[in-house]
Amino acid sequence: MAAEAAGQDDATAGPADITEMAERLKEGNMKADLEASLPAGQEENAIQCRDVCRSYGKLKVISNLNLTVPQGHIYGLLGPSGCGKTTLLKCIVGTLKISRGHITVLGKPPAFPGHNVPGRMVGYMPQELALYNEFTISDTLIFFGRIHGLTYKETQTRMDFLVDFLDLPQKNSLVRNLSGGQRRRVSLGAALLQNPELLILDEPTVGVDPVLRAKIWQHLVEIVKTGKVSVIITTHYIEEARQANVVGLMRNGHLLAEGPPEVVMKQHSATTLERAFLQLCESSDQIGSKRGSSPQTGPLENSQSFESGRDETKPILGVGSGGAEEIPKYSADWKVRARHVWPKWGNIAALMIKTMVRMKRMPGSLCFQFLLPVIQVSLICMCVGGDPKGILVAVVNNDTSPSSYSQSVLSFLDNSSMYQVHLPHNDAFEGIRNGEYWGVIGFGKNFTSYLTKRMIQRQVSREVVDGGSVHVWLDLTNRQIAVMLQKKLHEAFQAFVENKLGSMSYLAALPVKFEEPIYGELNTDFTTFVTPGAVLSITFYLAVGLTALSFVLERKEGLLDRCWVAGVSSLEMMLAHLLSQLFVISVQIILLLLFILLVFKNPNEGSLVLIIILIILQGVTGISFGLVISSAIDDEQNANQAALGIFYPNLIISGIIWPVECIPYPLRYLSLALPQTYASEALRCIMYRGWGLSQMMVWRGFAVTLGWNTFFLILATVILKLRT
Numbered sequence: 001m002a003a004e005a006a007g008q009d010d011a012t013a014g015p016a017d018i019t020e021m022a023e024r025l026k027e028g029n030m031k032a033d034l035e036a037s038l039p040a041g042q043e044e045n046a047i048q049c050r051d052v053c054r055s056y057g058k059l060k061v062i063s064n065l066n067l068t069v070p071q072g073h074i075y076g077l078l079g080p081s082g083c084g085k086t087t088l089l090k091c092i093v094g095t096l097k098i099s100r101g102h103i104t105v106l107g108k109p110p111a112f113p114g115h116n117v118p119g120r121m122v123g124y125m126p127q128e129l130a131l132y133n134e135f136t137i138s139d140t141l142i143f144f145g146r147i148h149g150l151t152y153k154e155t156q157t158r159m160d161f162l163v164d165f166l167d168l169p170q171k172n173s174l175v176r177n178l179s180g181g182q183r184r185r186v187s188l189g190a191a192l193l194q195n196p197e198l199l200i201l202d203e204p205t206v207g208v209d210p211v212l213r214a215k216i217w218q219h220l221v222e223i224v225k226t227g228k229v230s231v232i233i234t235t236h237y238i239e240e241a242r243q244a245n246v247v248g249l250m251r252n253g254h255l256l257a258e259g260p261p262e263v264v265m266k267q268h269s270a271t272t273l274e275r276a277f278l279q280l281c282e283s284s285d286q287i288g289s290k291r292g293s294s295p296q297t298g299p300l301e302n303s304q305s306f307e308s309g310r311d312e313t314k315p316i317l318g319v320g321s322g323g324a325e326e327i328p329k330y331s332a333d334w335k336v337r338a339r340h341v342w343p344k345w346g347n348i349a350a351l352m353i354k355t356m357v358r359m360k361r362m363p364g365s366l367c368f369q370f371l372l373p374v375i376q377v378s379l380i381c382m383c384v385g386g387d388p389k390g391i392l393v394a395v396v397n398n399d400t401s402p403s404s405y406s407q408s409v410l411s412f413l414d415n416s417s418m419y420q421v422h423l424p425h426n427d428a429f430e431g432i433r434n435g436e437y438w439g440v441i442g443f444g445k446n447f448t449s450y451l452t453k454r455m456i457q458r459q460v461s462r463e464v465v466d467g468g469s470v471h472v473w474l475d476l477t478n479r480q481i482a483v484m485l486q487k488k489l490h491e492a493f494q495a496f497v498e499n500k501l502g503s504m505s506y507l508a509a510l511p512v513k514f515e516e517p518i519y520g521e522l523n524t525d526f527t528t529f530v531t532p533g534a535v536l537s538i539t540f541y542l543a544v545g546l547t548a549l550s551f552v553l554e555r556k557e558g559l560l561d562r563c564w565v566a567g568v569s570s571l572e573m574m575l576a577h578l579l580s581q582l583f584v585i586s587v588q589i590i591l592l593l594l595f596i597l598l599v600f601k602n603p604n605e606g607s608l609v610l611i612i613i614l615i616i617l618q619g620v621t622g623i624s625f626g627l628v629i630s631s632a633i634d635d636e637q638n639a640n641q642a643a644l645g646i647f648y649p650n651l652i653i654s655g656i657i658w659p660v661e662c663i664p665y666p667l668r669y670l671s672l673a674l675p676q677t678y679a680s681e682a683l684r685c686i687m688y689r690g691w692g693l694s695q696m697m698v699w700r701g702f703a704v705t706l707g708w709n710t711f712f713l714i715l716a717t718v719i720l721k722l723r724t
């Protein structure tokens with residue numbers, strides 16, 4: 001009864017009265033519990049939060065919060081949904097930065113250089129399941145074992161224990177085939193795997209049956225008994241937290257009370273923790289409404305005193321307090337800092353193996369990834385840049401002379417491209433107006449004789465020149481078809497001149513002569529121009545597609561946070577993604593080149609090594625750009641939009657489908673700065689001119705690509721670091 005009375009009195013006492021309260025609790029045999037909960041010194045506290053504040057934009061989620069998790073204790077963090085528990089845990093593990101205040105975890109601030117937090121000292125189970133669905137239970141534990149630096153044997157021993165203890169299904173069961181509760185247990189297993197000194201568990205018992213819940217709590221109680229392990233755990237089952245050594249009751253971003261569960265209950269004459277918590281909430285609401293502010297926002301907006309004069313941001317029992325303690329200064333020398341940022345190859349290897357295992361589990365998707373560029377480039381080679389086929393052309397031939405030249409000219413026309421329909425004048429023109437024909441080819445009735453006259457007479461009249469010409473009327477609404485018709489007619493006439501006019505042929509030839517080209521072929525087509533740029537842009541965009549969602553999905557599923565807390569740095573994540581995607585794009589590029597060079601017989605005069613390096617570098621640019629999107633954007637839809645949004649503008653102004661020389665200034669300056677403009681030009685120069693790196697147009701393409709790679713990778717690492 002005395003203890004009860006003491007508790008009631010202390011409902012209005014400030015945290016500074018804690019020692020006095022402990023004295024009074026002695027009579028109720030509570031002192032041992034409370035003393036065990038008191039912070040005897042900084043090094044004896046596993047976690048210490050002082051005046052911690054954290055906001056999401058304008059929403060203040062944690063306000064001047066003080067919390068202490070003593071070493072070797074279980075701390076039950078309780079509170080209604082949305083009160084800021086998960087946010088606080090994220091601040092403690094260092095995945096969220098605090099706006100104000102001070103946190104130490106196992107003696108130092110989280111993410112302090114050389115301190116193993118994040119790292120193997122902490123076992124973190126986020127609220128999300130944070131598991132790879134394509135993994136088996138065994139893959140999952142082996143992956144986290146690798147990151148924590150456990151040997152294979154150590155991982156196997158722990159795995160056997162955890163499978164048995166957590167009542168998990170067969171080790172080779174796929175995570176995606178497990179029930180919600182089973183997945184949660186696997187997630188808990190991953191947090192317990194390396195026997196960490198500090199366990200941070202965000203609702204580990206949700207969806208777990210009561211028997212197993214009791215078993216989990218029993219395990220936690222046992223491991224803290226050694227005094228070396230501390231636990232902070234959130235739960236919605238308030239009553240199960242009675243097994244904790246200390247509970248913190250949180251509401252609206254600050255602690256209403258902190259102390260041993262029995263003390264909290266006694267203080268409120270409650271028989272259950274839930275009842276005590278309700279009473280605390282009610283009194284907090286009453287005070288809030290007396291002050292004329294809403295219970296939700298009041299405590300956060302006004303961190304001044306309750307009616308009793310107590311600072312409401314301090315817990316009622318107040319195991320820890322803010323103001324009086326001196327905050328130590330932490331510093332690390334540059335060598336430790338340098339070692340801290342230097343990537344660990346073990347982590348990179350673990351992440352790469354993870355990606356490979358996931359790929360292996362999705363063979364269909366992997367094959368599709370390998371074949372997609374080949375399919376795309378094949379479609380381009382087959383469908384873009386070739387000559388139109390089966391174009392209908394009306395022919396009006398009034399040249400009736402025997403062995404007429406008009407028939408000869410027509411016989412040289414390419415029949416696969418043009419289909420000739422012989423018609424009278426009026427029908428032909430009606431047909432072209434109705435859209436039935438793309439052109440009308442007309443010969444006058446004296447075509448043969450006038451053409452002969454043009455060749456043999458020194459001076460001929462305009463009428464003879466006109467009558468000895470082939471007349472063509474075109475539908476120019478489709479430029480490509482019109483250009484093809486013009487080209488085919490010129491070729492047919494040239495062939496006619498060379499083959500039918502014998503020694504007089506030079507007289508009828510056009511006075512413009514195209515000699516053997518210096519580079520390329522006389523009959524080069526548009527496909528030849530478009531292929532190098534298309535190869536680069538396909539490689540770039542597939543790489544963007546492969547990576548743009550990688551961090552977005554992993555962040556959403558809590559995997560990014562979990563890996564980060566396990567000690568993986570942003571740089572290591574970035575490098576691991578880059579290296580594993582490099583494998584995919586290397587296979588894609590090999591298949592792509594095989595098809596272009598061997599199947600579609602695209603000309604190549606240059607070094608295959610340079611071609612491969614340039615395409616791989618473009619792939620790396622795509623991966624790096626994808627990583628920027630992935631680091632900066634939180635949801636799939638926006639990430640997809642960002643990736644798709646730049647697709648067309650980049651394709652159009654990079655000079656891939658139409659020469660960059662057609663782009664007006666000042667847009668051309670932008671075009672030249674883009675990753676693919678100079679690179680496409682460099683690839684064309686290598687393939688069609690056989691140039692090497694000594695030529696400016698070639699090395700410039702490599703330099704710009706490398707510049708973009710570096711920029712994107714640094715940007716992605718910085719964004720990821722700022723956001724974790």
Ligand SMILES: Nc1ncnc2c1ncn2[C@@H]1O[C@H](COP(=O)(O)OP(=O)(O)OP(=O)(O)O)[C@@H](O)[C@H]1O
Nearest residue numbers: 056059061079080081082083084085086087088127
């Ligand atoms: N990324 C975010 N951006 C903006 N607001 C957020 C974000 N994450 C959480 N919040 C808001 O912060 C508040 C606290 O959220 P938090 O997840 O910390 O609560 P919680 O106590 O863990 O809730 P629960 O018990 O339901 O998990 C909520 O109002 C939530 O809407």
